[in-house]
Amino acid sequence: MSEDQKKKFTSDEEYQKATRRDFMKKLGIIGGAAVAGSAALVAGMKFEDKKGKDGYIRAVNDDNELITVPKSEIKYLKPDFTELQRRGREGLKGRKWVMVINLAKCRNARKCVEACQSAHHLRPYEYHINTLKMQDGKETAPYYMPKPCQHCDNPPCTAVCPVNATFKRQDGIVLIDNERCIGCRFCIAACPYSARMFHWEQPKNHEEYMHHEEEYEELMHHGKINEAAELKAKIDYDIELNVPQKKGTISKCLFSADRLREGKMPYCVSACPNGVFYFGDENEDAVTNGTTKETVRLSKLLRDNAGYRLLPELGTQPRVYYLPPKNRLFDFPEESILPEDGHHS
Amino acid sequence: MSASVDHFSPDKNKLNKIAEDILKPVGFSKSFMLWMGFLTMVFLICGYAYGIQLEKGLIVTGMRDFVSWGMYIANFVFFVAVSLVGMLISAVLGLIGYKWIKPIARIAEIVAVGFAMVAGLVIVVDMGRPDRVHHVFLYGRVQSPILWDVTVITTYMTISILLYFLPLIPDLAIAKGRMNNAPKWLVNLYEILSLKWNHSSKQFKILMKSMRILLILVVPTAFGIHTVTSWLFAATSRSGWDSTIFGPYFLTGAFVAGTAAVVILMFFYRNSFKLEKYLTDDHFDKMGKLLVLTALVYLYFNINEYLVPALKMKRVDALHLHALFAGHHAFLFWATQLGGLIIPMILMMFKPFRKPGVLTFLAVCVLIGAWFKRYIIVIPTMEHPNLPIQGVPEAFMVYSPTVIEVAVTLMTFVMSLMIITILSKVFPIIPIWEMAEEASHEGDAEASKTESLPAE
Amino acid sequence: MKNAYILAILFAFAVLSVQAQKSNWEVPADKAERLSPATFTPENVKSGETIYNANCVSCHGNPGQKNFVPLNPEPGDPADAKFSMNLDGELLYKIQEGRGAMPSFKATLSTSQVWDVIAFIRTFHKDYAQEVAAEVIRSGLSGGKVAIQLVYNEAKHTIDALVTEVKPEEVKAISGADVKLFAKRYFGEAAIDEVKATNNDGKVSFSAPSDLPGDTAGNIELILKLVDEEAFGEVAQSAVLPVGKPTITHSLIEKRAMWGTVQKAPLWILFMYSGGVLAAWSVIFFIFFQLRQIYMAGKKDEETGVVREEI
Known part of the structure; x- marks a missing residue:
């Protein structure tokens, strides 16, 4: 005023x-x-x-x-739970997040996987992003392929969810709300990219959170409201980080929605030592390399390098693009990873 | 049930005899108590297994991130499938006008009620967060096949209960005066449920009209329930599920499984309840023929379902089919196809194999085959996603069910059996009034002269 | 035959020398001679270690432990002679520019951060003695400050910049200075056009990126930077100019779709679902009503005393 x-x-x-x-x-x-x-x-x-x-x-x-x-x-x-839920479901206005993965540069350092698992409290075999060894045919060369959720514009997982626990936001991110999820796993069945995981047991640092809950009760009991409130903010469920993870619910890659809000690139993108990942806003026609921080035109990058998307025949329209593994910087240890019949098992 | 009846004027002696025969096994006998006691015990043990699952999570099952649907979902499909027989026998055959189904119709409805009621629970057993079941009603998305499934199962269950209950009303009225040894609460129950039935033509008219409406309504509902269940799979793009014929494929498979279940129950009632006069060799012969017919149609869909992708051998389809035909799942696949479908079907084409005992044995083979067939439909597909499975423990790649999973599955069967047992001991298993009427019509035409009820 | 022999040897030499050349990373002489403006302090080393652990360790490993990742070409251990042989300026250049698998850190680390990393690496080089740049000479300036003006020339569709040195008594054009133009994007700055040098009037002109999306009015935040940090220090000037493509952004969840929320469900499915439920359940409720009719008929008979023969 x-x-x-x-x-x-x-x-x-x-x-x-x-x-x-x-x-x-x-x-x-x-x-x-x-x-x-x-x-x-x-x-x-x-x-x-x-x-x-x-x-x-x-x-x-x-x-x-x-x-x-x-x-x-x-x-x-930190904003409280209701606010986190509200803004998490709404997404960032005017943005259309897009990721570009340059397969020529990946050497399976798995720094992306580690950073992601540490941020989202996952065990070593629980993946939001995984690097896969790929080979398309016996005569073609094998290569490494980081595979996060593809954040499809026509997401099959979201179409089948019975309770709107997984949903698409205006900025393109397909998010999961583990306060809503009923654990039917229909989305896992529907996802053609195997991008989703389920908490079959208590998640990794469940005990830590249980401990915090007890501490919170204790503080409230003694009337230490401030400390309690501070602790509560720490243990409140953040839909954009999907932490704390919960038993019996789905988890998946979120494009690090919490980081994007702060203007930072996703955990995996920032952690890559080899310049594999680009991340940016399609509306701005720009992506920034997570390693070199170099910002380039998205359209030119995809045009010049024959960018493509995974399983395009399914019409899922992913928001993740790949650049082909041409002139790879690193040699693959094996000549071929395919069994005799020429198929991945 | 024939819709033409609006006067009930049975031969009194015949009615008495029929009522006596059919009401004899009603009531809680010692063997019933023993059987229920046994079922309760198994239920409690298996319930404990489910308790462990609730406590520890679905980690106690053999399911993991890749094969994320296992035995529970296969079992769910089986339950839905078996429950469909109520519609096939009462509605399809009934509306066409086959009279021989009269003593079997109620058995078919009992199966429908018993399995449809538990089917909903089977899916809850598979959920990671059963404590959030109400979310489906609070936040339901009409685009999800799961919501359609929940809706249509509830509807089908309600219609099945009505289809079971409506023809039971005149029987309850007949029975309530004849239950001399029955406990008081049972007589009271009959009194309440018989809805002041007095065999007036007005009441018959309403009953007949209601039955006709229900029989028509149950056809699309039953088609819906299993077609929607098949869409849980066909709505995905996975090899082995991505099929346009999944609806009819599941539906015809359901008729096979349901018919086999009814044959088994018929055999049991015939022997234990001493109902040879009502469930005759001829009934078994006819049910055998029905089973052959449904099996033939199902086989036809099977050929379509497996041969068409086998002609093309698309990338992941090829892996999937290889696992079924010659790989990891080959034994189970051929055992279900041959032992659970083709061989029993061929044998049942010959009259000696449609005798009650032999037919029941073959029906057991078919029913077991039907259960494993669902297993074969669900699991191998999940083992072959589009992208390779890497960087996970061995248990993630191949599914093998755990003891707890088997126990919980057993629990669902026990629940169904309990419902079926209670229904068949509390209420007459064969429609008395319909049998009496049939007998009267057969016996003599003057039966109608002896009694003349005032018409409204 | 003999000729063939010689040819083969020559050929082999040629191949080898090409390969040798390939592994030899040439640094332009002027860059190689660059020196740090200040003496490396323990603080520099400490900061360098942090930066090294965050950015370099994943390939080069910990210095002195030879635990670098076995790639081809080898990243090498920074404690080794291969590294110590480099001049400070050479290390600076290689870290900033990158080559092949070695990423460029130009946009990630500031020059002083790279010097910190070099300070850290140098602690592993036994015979190293630091040489400090005698004096920081802002060769491009004569005591004043750099001022940059950015304007959009709509007629020519160019972005024109005027680079001057401002002193209390006069304003002087800076000529022949390399400048680079960037557009601000969400996560970084995208280069527009090539590096260009100012003319005698201190002016330089970039073609406007008309296809680069701006806001609804086509506004883009532009940043002009002087390339030669040695001469001018880190100088940048930003301005919001209507040079881009006016862009109206659309939410990705505007349309009705099978994957949308219930509010965004396709109309046909809403009608089919609710129609089906309504139809089936109204019939079921009708049947319940009929059951009541049966009961009422029996009750009426009872009350009016219509006696029926027992069946």
């Missing part, structure tokens, strides 16, 4: 009311994003205005009273 606007109000009281209204409108727009709390205040207190006296900030506490808080006392908390 500007100074001019302020002049229109006759009394401070009216001004307060107006700012309150203004604030409520803002709340409506940001959908009740709970963002802050100070050491003295209960988490869930909402900021009203970033202006105010120097070093102070105006905010609304849980009792809907306008208060001022010293800036030094402010702690920014």
